[in-house]
Amino acid sequence: MEIYQGKKKQLYLEKNSIAHLFSFPVEEFMEVREYQRDDWIIQEGMRPAFLFYVLEGKAKIYITHQNGKVSLINFINENEYIGEMELLHDVYYTKGIQALTKTVCIALPMHYYRTKLLEDTKFLRELTRFLSVKATLMAAKYSQLLAFPLENRLADFILQTADEGVYKEKHVVACDYLGISYRHFMHVLTQFCNKGYLQKEGRTYLIKQFNSLDALAEMLKNK
Amino acid sequence: MEIYQGKKKQLYLEKNSIAHLFSFPVEEFMEVREYQRDDWIIQEGMRPAFLFYVLEGKAKIYITHQNGKVSLINFINENEYIGEMELLHDVYYTKGIQALTKTVCIALPMHYYRTKLLEDTKFLRELTRFLSVKATLMAAKYSQLLAFPLENRLADFILQTADEGVYKEKHVVACDYLGISYRHFMHVLTQFCNKGYLQKEGRTYLIKQFNSLDALAEMLKNK
DNA sequence: TAAAAAATATGAGATATCTCCTATTTTTGA
DNA sequence: TCAAAAATAGGAGATATCTCATATTTTTTA
Numbered sequence: 001m002e003i004y005q006g007k008k009k010q011l012y013l014e015k016n017s018i019a020h021l022f023s024f025p026v027e028e029f030m031e032v033r034e035y036q037r038d039d040w041i042i043q044e045g046m047r048p049a050f051l052f053y054v055l056e057g058k059a060k061i062y063i064t065h066q067n068g069k070v071s072l073i074n075f076i077n078e079n080e081y082i083g084e085m086e087l088l089h090d091v092y093y094t095k096g097i098q099a100l101t102k103t104v105c106i107a108l109p110m111h112y113y114r115t116k117l118l119e120d121t122k123f124l125r126e127l128t129r130f131l132s133v134k135a136t137l138m139a140a141k142y143s144q145l146l147a148f149p150l151e152n153r154l155a156d157f158i159l160q161t162a163d164e165g166v167y168k169e170k171h172v173v174a175c176d177y178l179g180i181s182y183r184h185f186m187h188v189l190t191q192f193c194n195k196g197y198l199q200k201e202g203r204t205y206l207i208k209q210f211n212s213l214d215a216l217a218e219m220l221k222n223k
Numbered sequence: 224m225e226i227y228q229g230k231k232k233q234l235y236l237e238k239n240s241i242a243h244l245f246s247f248p249v250e251e252f253m254e255v256r257e258y259q260r261d262d263w264i265i266q267e268g269m270r271p272a273f274l275f276y277v278l279e280g281k282a283k284i285y286i287t288h289q290n291g292k293v294s295l296i297n298f299i300n301e302n303e304y305i306g307e308m309e310l311l312h313d314v315y316y317t318k319g320i321q322a323l324t325k326t327v328c329i330a331l332p333m334h335y336y337r338t339k340l341l342e343d344t345k346f347l348r349e350l351t352r353f354l355s356v357k358a359t360l361m362a363a364k365y366s367q368l369l370a371f372p373l374e375n376r377l378a379d380f381i382l383q384t385a386d387e388g389v390y391k392e393k394h395v396v397a398c399d400y401l402g403i404s405y406r407h408f409m410h411v412l413t414q415f416c417n418k419g420y421l422q423k424e425g426r427t428y429l430i431k432q433f434n435s436l437d438a439l440a441e442m443l444k445n446k
Numbered sequence: 447t448a449a450a451a452a453a454t455a456t457g458a459g460a461t462a463t464c465t466c467c468t469a470t471t472t473t474t475g476a
Numbered sequence: 477t478c479a480a481a482a483a484t485a486g487g488a489g490a491t492a493t494c495t496c497a498t499a500t501t502t503t504t505t506a
Contacts, residue, residue, distance in 0.1 A: 063366050066442050071366040088355045093445045095362075124347040131354035132311045138361035139318075143286050143294040145368050146402030149462075149494095172483065179369030184463050186485065203472095203484080219289050222316045372464095372492075395453065407493050409455065426454085426502095 001039055004032040016055045018106060023122040031107040035099040041082060044096035050107035051117070052082035057103025062096040062176070072176040074138070075100070081130055087114060144220045145179070150188055153178055155216035158198075158207070168204040224262055227255040239278045241329060246345040254330040258322040264305060267319035273330035274340070275305035280326025285319040285399070295399040297361070298323070304353055310337060367443045368402070373411055376401055378439035381421075381430070391427040 004012055009032050018026075031050070035041055035057070042048045044064060059076040073095065076082060085092050087110055108117075117123050144153065157174060158167045175185050189205070192198045197212050198205040207213065227235055232255050241249075254273075258264055258280070265271045267287060282299040296318065299305060308315050310333055331340075340346050367376065380397060381390045398408050412428075415421045420435050421428040430436065 061362075063445065065366070065370045066444075066446070067370065069370040071369045073362055073366050085355055085359060088352060092359070118348060119344060121342060121344050121347060124344060124351055125341060128347055128351050128354060129311060131351060131358050132308055135354050135358035135361055136308060136312075136315070138358055138365055139284075139296055142361055142365040142368065143288070143296050145365065146294045147288045147290065147292040170483075171485095181464055182484085183465080183486080187463085190486090221289075222286065223289070393453075394455095404494055405454085406456085406495080410493085413456095 001036075002034045004034065012104070016104075018053070018055075021053065021123060021126060022117075023120050024116060026108055026113060029109050029112045033105055033107050035103045035105075037099055037101055039099045039103075040096060041099055041103065041105075042094060042097040045094055047086055047092075047094050048083045049109060049111070050083060051087050051110055051113070052105045052107050054078055054080050054082065054103060054105045057105075058100040059103055060098050060100055060173075062098060064096075069179075070176050071179060072173060074141075081127065083110075084127060084131070086110070087117065140222075148220060150178060150180060150184070152216045152219050154185075154188055154192070155197075155213040156220055158192075158205075159210075159213055159217050162207055165207045165210075166201075166204050167198065167207060224259075225257045227257065235327070239327075241276070241278075244276065244346060244349060245340075246343050247339060249331055249336060252332050252335045256328055256330050258326045258328075260322055260324055262322045262326075263319060264322055264326065264328075265317060265320040268317055270309055270315075270317050271306045272333060273306060274310050274333055274336070275328045275330050277301055277303050277305065277326060277328045280328075281323040282326055283321050283323050283396075285321060287319075292402075293399050294402060295396060297364075304350065306333075307350060307354070309333070310340065363445075371443060373401060373403060373407070375439045375442050377408075377411055377415070378420075378436040379443055381415075381428075382433075382436055382440050385430055388430045388433075389424075389427050390421065390430060 012032055013027075033052075041052065041059060044062065054076060056078060058078075059082070061073045061076060063071050063073055065071065076097065082097055082105065086094060154174075157169075157177060161167065161169050171182065171185060171189075175182050178185065189198070192213075193200055193205070195209075195212070197207070197209045199208050235255055236250075256275075264275065264282060267285065277299060279301060281301075282305070284296045284299060286294050286296055288294065299320065305320055305328065309317060377397075380392075380400060384390065384392050394405065394408060394412075398405050401408065412421070415436075416423055416428070418432075418435070420430070420432045422431050
């Protein structure tokens with residue numbers, strides 16, 4: 001992890017304005033941090049001292065359960081907060097956050113800014129919007145998980161993560177995300193290949209029947 | 224549904240202060256509404272014209288999926304908002320809200336108060352807290368659903384809804400909540416009886432081994 | 447208050463998903 | 477750069493969960 005200093009920090013902030021986020025100056029104690037792929041931005045169970053706001057990159061939220069299973073709860077993208085739960089709540093089980101790509105974020109020390117942030121309408125309105133989207137998304141994912149079999153959710157996952165018609169996520173990550181065993185995941189993926197939806201190409205999979213996958217994925221959405 | 228008028232409204236508001244919620248007067252266009260058990264406070268897919276705040280009672284959030292399955296996403300309790308998503312977002316799929324007990328709430332017409340609410344720090348801070356709890360709860364439920372079999376989730380549900388050692392939820396509601404078929408639900412419930420955790424008594428079930436159920440439910444929690 | 451609808455109950459067989467196992471290939475770290 | 481760790485791959489059998497079917501009881505409604 002690198003903390004931008006002096007000129008580098010200044011230049012970065014000129015190119016990536018955060019003026020719309022707060023109505024008071026935060027530069028004094030604010031850091032700009034860069035994490036590399038697979039770095040842990042926050043470790044599970046360790047309360048973070050900073051409120052982060054992601055300017056660049058992508059990350060994953062993980063939680064480990066008592067039965068040993070690991071769940072990939074969600075992805076974090078640009079213009080989203082990390083650590084906002086700890087800002088708002090004294091008691092909170094902190095989830096692990098791992099960078100998926102190079103990730104640059106600003107980091108505000110909570111003990112300096114907590115009170116001021118919670119009085120800042122600009123910040124609160126932004127955060128409220130962010131949280132409402134997050135709550136809605138989690139509710140949607142929850143009810144989809146309740147109501148649909150793996151087939152539909154896997155199709156959705158493939159389409160969401162595919163890049164130019166090629167699916168290349170790690171199977172291990174997909175299993176954590178879908179909450180299924182590696183064995184069964186391979187089984188269903190092979191079925192998709194047998195049905196002609198996908199075609200295996202080395203370690204990646206080409207999407208051959210977008211429409212079939214899309215029909216499965218569309219079932220999840222509410223009209 | 225009954226709308227409290229004149230003296231009744233006034234008296235109710237004196238006993239149930241809402242002064243802590245807003246920093247500007249809302250009484251003029253505000254209604255106080257009372258719903259009976261099984262009334263629909265909001266119908267699925269119909270955008271509500273009001274922001275509700277529950278003062279008394281309990282309700283359920285439902286969503287209907289394209290495959291015909293109905294999911295009971297969550298319960299709404301006292302001191303929670305209804306319709307806040309529609310306040311914040313122009314495009315939003317509205318879920319159905321059904322009263323579970325007699326439910327009294329205040330109803331603010333959005334088109335009168337929307338702008339003012341979104342500038343009110345007091346309201347925003349309250350709403351932010353509410354949404355953060357909601358997002359956290361949904362994330363927890365989502366990851367539990369990913370990671371644990373029915374047995375654990377059913378134990379949790381029984382303990383959460385039991386009243387003085389007696390479980391008496393409708394099986395149909397439990398199935399919607401747990402996202403499983405009626406047939407399988409009965410199967411697992413019968414197993415709990417056979418193991419001695421529960422004892423069937425007419426249409427209700429007595430909790431005979433709290434510790435066994437609690438051990439199953441505790442697995443869901445993060446320490 | 448009788449007919450219709452909803453909820454409870456259970457059997458039987460099909461399908462989805464898991465656990466355990468073993469082997470090979472790829473990536474990581476001392 | 478080589479040994480260890482992680483990821484990929486797939487077989488076999490067990491368990492969880494679903495679908496369909498049918499019957500009875502309770503609740504709702506015209």
